[in-house]
Amino acid sequence: MKDGPDISRVAALVGDPARSNMLLALMDGRALTAGELASLSGVTKQTASSHLARLLDGGLVAREVQGRHHYYRLGGADVALALETLLCVSERRNGSRTRTGPRDPDLRRARICYDHLAGELGVLVYDRMISGGLIVDEGSKLTVTPAGWAALDRIDIRPDEIPASRRPLCRTCLDWSMRRHHLAGRLGGQILKTILLKGWVRRVPDSRIIRFSSSGERALMAWLPPQPSPGRNSSGGRVPGRAG
Amino acid sequence: MKDGPDISRVAALVGDPARSNMLLALMDGRALTAGELASLSGVTKQTASSHLARLLDGGLVAREVQGRHHYYRLGGADVALALETLLCVSERRNGSRTRTGPRDPDLRRARICYDHLAGELGVLVYDRMISGGLIVDEGSKLTVTPAGWAALDRIDIRPDEIPASRRPLCRTCLDWSMRRHHLAGRLGGQILKTILLKGWVRRVPDSRIIRFSSSGERALMAWLPPQPSPGRNSSGGRVPGRAG
DNA sequence: TTCATGGTTCGAGGGTAATCGAACCATCAT
DNA sequence: ATGATGGTTCGATTACCCTCGAACCATGAA
Known part of the structure; x- marks a missing residue:
């Protein structure tokens, strides 16, 4: 049964x-x-x-x-994922009943999910990395392209510095507030660690919220591939020249 | 709080x-x-x-x-997703304690998840469609390519026959048994509906299991794009040619 | 040793809710 | 109408478990 x-x-x-x-x-x-x-x-x-x-x-x-x-x-990361999906359901079901506190916008903007970046900015990072060709979805898994490693190298993330483990390097995680995917896995963790180290963001004590400094947000945007033009989409999917 | x-x-x-x-x-x-x-x-x-x-x-x-x-x-689909993720966690935590019944292999092979195909074959379909360029992950969403619509047309799935709704056309759903993604959304539902209609698969009564007929499995394999790399390549994930 | 702090264990109290028997309501068949 | 079937409502019983007071154990400091 x-x-x-x-x-x-x-x-x-x-x-x-x-x-x-x-x-x-x-x-x-x-x-x-x-x-x-x-x-x-x-x-x-x-x-x-x-x-x-x-x-x-x-x-x-x-x-x-x-x-x-x-x-x-x-x-584990799977526990975090399960909690996020439950948040997803709760949000939809009794979302109207829940009053949204003043901290909510910040929480939606950028927060920590287990060990990686989530919220609007987390989704944005994922989107740009996909559309910019830094990572590709091969179906069975996400992989980092050579152009991706080159870009990661510019923020001092190198393959040999990512701790080895059975945990996948790249993974997607469903976002509670956006209901879209963002980057998880060891790489997702490493990226968050890095931008914390670089001072692009700082944590709000006793909460999952993280806040970008204005210079940090500029730096992040400068690092990310630009948004693709709305017209033609991925079939030609060339990595933007600046990345190489 | x-x-x-x-x-x-x-x-x-x-x-x-x-x-x-x-x-x-x-x-x-x-x-x-x-x-x-x-x-x-x-x-x-x-x-x-x-x-x-x-x-x-x-x-x-x-x-x-x-x-x-x-x-x-x-x-809703989000409820199904939440249940699958919970299955994921349960499987890992007390999976060893749970004795696997005789039906389990079938359940892992192919089953219904809400309204679409899941299990090994569900993941396989998703993988082939991605690697074959029928659908692409644009970051913010999955989209069907022109080649994808052409392929879908061959099994009598056409855009105007997919019921309109607010639900996304393509979506990924995390697989409990495989811990990988498979195709959900309206398209995922339509594909399952179609292969049921074509008699490629039949449902096992009172369970989520679906079983492919041998001719049905052949037909599915014939429809899907072939596997990209020549041999089974589990670890050395090859980047498809166009990303580079 | 003696005291303070952080955590766990034990036992009792109390509230929630899961369960089923019985009664009740709605729909379909004869 | 009359009976049969599918579902819900009501009430009472029961069991679980959440909670906290008090005692107990372990570590670190004086």
């Missing part, structure tokens, strides 16, 4: 408000302590501990113990 | 085994009656009715009344 794995188990884990708040707080990819997660989700330490134990057992979070601090991190 | 919409509400709806069974049963895109859903999920009519009312209120399913029969269908 059961088709696949027990989907209700993980869904029930996300189904509690306290736990979902914790998970959303971890969406920025940072590892938070149990105490921080407790106060963030509005429950006592004991309750939080119980919830975290369940999340850990279910594999939705991972724990790292440092001294007397227990750091919790999201269980 | 709340970032976005109340994600825990929808997650809690999926979090009950009876409800998740119902939702998974609806993943094939068909509309089932309340009674069928009751027996499928293993609860009485009364319980099922209560669950369905909740799902309806949450927008996860839609109801259509015909005579004394109440047909329930999935609330």
